[in-house]
Amino acid sequence: MASPNLxxxxxxxxxxxxxxxxETLRQFESSLSAALGTRFPASVGETVRHKNLLVIRIAPRRLWLALDDGTQAPSLAIDPDLGCSVCLGEGRVRFSLAGADIASVLSTCIAVDWHAPTTAPGRAVQTSFHHVPVLLLRTGETSCDLVAPRSFARSLQDWLADS
Structure with missing residues (x-):
């Protein structure tokens, strides 16, 4: 618990x-979408939830497939002529934050306008937390997840707890 309100x-x-x-985006997405049984977000920052999988468009040709904790990773047969995949989970942690003070706490450490359409619930924004790249996933009106490098997790956790 970071504070009574967070x-x-x-x-x-x-x-x-x-x-x-x-040049392979359309074919790559068609193949992968069929394999996963879901559509993909259309633009950078959009997310699509399908079962225990959150698909996040990080860049025009790059997607992150975030699995709920404890979920088995889907088997992906990526055609190497169309694209590639790499597991990032070993190096990342997810911080889940919720509470009435979330916007004011986050405004002291990251450059994100909590009330902008680009950060509406269901959207993702890449930003930095004290010069370290993090992904903010807005999960609700007063909640979000931060995906951060594991090597920075202890510092981030201590900073948020002290907030």
Whole structure:
């Protein structure tokens, strides 16, 4: 618990990055979408939830597949002529924050406008926390997840707890 008005929990973040090569995006997405049984977000920052999987468009050709903790990773047969995949979960943790003070606490450490359309619930924004890259996943009106490098997790957790 970070404060009476902000709760904090930390968990592993099973995460797979998939990326299409130049000129193969349409075919790559069609193949992968069929394999996973879900559509993909159309633009950077959009997310799509399917069962225990959150698909996040990080860049025009790059997607992150974030699995709920404890969920088995889907088997991905990526055609190497279309793109690639890499597991990022070993190096990331997910901080879940919730509470009435969330916007004021986050405004002291990251450059994100909590009330902008680009950070509406269901959206993702890449930003930095004291010069370290983090992904903010807005999960609700007063809640979000931060996906951060595991090597920075202790500092981030201490800072949030002290807030």
């Amino acid at each position: 709760s904090l929990s930390v968990a592993d973040c099973p995460l797979i990055q998939v990326e299409a090569w130049d």
